[in-house]
Amino acid sequence: MDKTSLANYPALTYKDERVSIKINCPGDCDYTKISFPVKYGLFSRIETQELVFEFNLNHEIRHAKSKADGWSHPSEWMKRTIGNDWVYYSTGGYAGVVESIGEYYLPNLMYQTNSLLGGKPFETPEVTKISDDWHTLLSKIVVDTPSLPAKASQWLGRVKQVLPEDLARKAEKLFAISGARATVLPPDARHSDYDIIPITIQDGCLYKCRFCKVKNKKAFQERTRQDILNQILELKALYGRDLVNYNAIFLGEHDALNAPMDLILYAAKTAHEEFGFANSYMRKPMLYFFGSVDALLRADDRLFDRLNRLPFHTCINIGLESADDDTLSLIGKPVSAQKVRTAFEKIQTINQNFAQVEMTCNFVMDRGLSDAHNQTMMDLVRGQINKTRPKGSVYLSPLKFGNPSREILFDFYHLKTQSRLPMFLYIIQRL
Numbered sequence: 308m309d310k311t312s313l314a315n316y317p318a319l320t321y322k323d324e325r326v327s328i329k330i331n332c333p334g335d336c337d338y339t340k341i342s343f344p345v346k347y348g349l350f351s352r353i354e355t356q357e358l359v360f361e362f363n364l365n366h367e368i369r370h371a372k373s374k375a376d377g378w379s380h381p382s383e384w385m386k387r388t389i390g391n392d393w394v395y396y397s398t399g400g401y402a403g404v405v406e407s408i409g410e411y412y413l414p415n416l417m418y419q420t421n422s423l424l425g426g427k428p429f430e431t432p433e434v435t436k437i438s439d440d441w442h443t444l445l446s447k448i449v450v451d452t453p454s455l456p457a458k459a460s461q462w463l464g465r466v467k468q469v470l471p472e473d474l475a476r477k478a479e480k481l482f483a484i485s486g487a488r489a490t491v492l493p494p495d496a497r498h499s500d501y502d503i504i505p506i507t508i509q510d511g512c513l514y515k516c517r518f519c520k521v522k523n524k525k526a527f528q529e530r531t532r533q534d535i536l537n538q539i540l541e542l543k544a545l546y547g548r549d550l551v552n553y554n555a556i557f558l559g560e561h562d563a564l565n566a567p568m569d570l571i572l573y574a575a576k577t578a579h580e581e582f583g584f585a586n587s588y589m590r591k592p593m594l595y596f597f598g599s600v601d602a603l604l605r606a607d608d609r610l611f612d613r614l615n616r617l618p619f620h621t622c623i624n625i626g627l628e629s630a631d632d633d634t635l636s637l638i639g640k641p642v643s644a645q646k647v648r649t650a651f652e653k654i655q656t657i658n659q660n661f662a663q664v665e666m667t668c669n670f671v672m673d674r675g676l677s678d679a680h681n682q683t684m685m686d687l688v689r690g691q692i693n694k695t696r697p698k699g700s701v702y703l704s705p706l707k708f709g710n711p712s713r714e715i716l717f718d719f720y721h722l723k724t725q726s727r728l729p730m731f732l733y734i735i736q737r738l
């Protein structure tokens with residue numbers, strides 16, 4: 308965003324002994340990996356002796372933390388997603404979090420997922436007070452003094468007018484635009500702190516694997532260009548003034564790579580233009596989607612060249628799951644180990660040839676799986692690669708949900724130290 312556009316968001320600060328208000332704070336404009344809390348985009352903040360609340364440009368709450376003694380750590384905070392979930396970001400004591408997930412802060416989710424790490428912050432009173440009752444806490448902040456600038460007073464009135472019910476309705480509207488809530492986002496979306504705009508270019512997936520907990524019943528079907536354009540225009544209106552704080556899109560649902568090349572490129576280019584990413588506050592636009600083994604093997608080579616020329620850095624995540632036939636059959640994934648190996652080789656070639664395209668892949672992880680599963684995976688991520696590479700992360704996805712486990716974490720570290728590709732845990736997160 309250039310300086311002229313920034314002039315549309317004049318900053319204002321008010322402070323007395325009970326409250327501080329900062330309007331249009333300029334946060335960081337690049338997502339960074341750093342061991343202290345960073346806030347991104349343009350936002351506004353109110354702080355009292357008890358709490359800190361932050362709001363987006365639509366006057367909707369987006370971050371919160373308590374200053375009470377019961378709050379675990381001063382550097383930990385809560386974030387409300389566009390899907391209206393609260394996420395608690397914990398430091399994990401810094402021990403092992405960055406090695407495990409590639410990020411310095413661990414997202415603790417309100418719903419069951421496959422994370423191996425983290426505690427139960429949503430069972431602590433300070434956290435539930437915010438997730439369940441933030442609006443009551445906000446309503447109690449009254450700044451009744453003539454020294455409060457009119458603009459700050461208006462702003463306070465507006466943030467109080469946005470009720471929890473409004474935010475819940477807005478999330479439902481978001482899900483309705485694309486047809487359904489995204490039950491899973493690519494692990495690579497961590498590079499944008501999961502701040503993505505979802506556009507469905509296809510429904511369903513090819514395989515309906517038995518092990519998968521995020522699938523739906525829809526057969527693979529691509530959307531039309533008109534449908535995609537309608538979504539983009541409705542999303543533009545829904546994200547409203549806060550659109551300038553976004554620079555990332557997720558092309559859903561579960562296998563956008565299997566959609567025709569022209570449709571993928573059309574969706575990406577139209578979104579970039581309509582969302583005004585060239586003039587977003589956040590820099591370096593990102594494009595995320597999933598792909599299946601068959602979609603990758605069939606993909607036209609020109610697709611990667613064209614993606615490479617887009618004004619996005621593109622991350623495509625492929626569910627390989629296993630390179631062992633018995634494991635694939637056990638988990639009910641209808642592809643052969645030979646196809647998985649060929650797909651893995653193609654991933655490496657694309658990663659070496661296209662600087663702006665990063666292919667990542669997933670393997671399942673569980674103590675009940677055979678040694679052959681880990682051995683065949685290590686043959687790929689170590690045996691076939693002669694030296695360490697920084698690009699092309701491999702994500703290990705625990706099969707069980709709601710089962711944090713030190714033993715499985717230990718297994719993960721053991722595999723990670725041998726891998727010649729970056730290896731992380733995949734925490735399944737919804738929109």
Ligand code: SF4
Nearest residue numbers: 512515516519522561
């Ligand atoms: S793992 Fe992917 S392809 Fe398999 S059922 Fe789940 S969404 Fe579909």
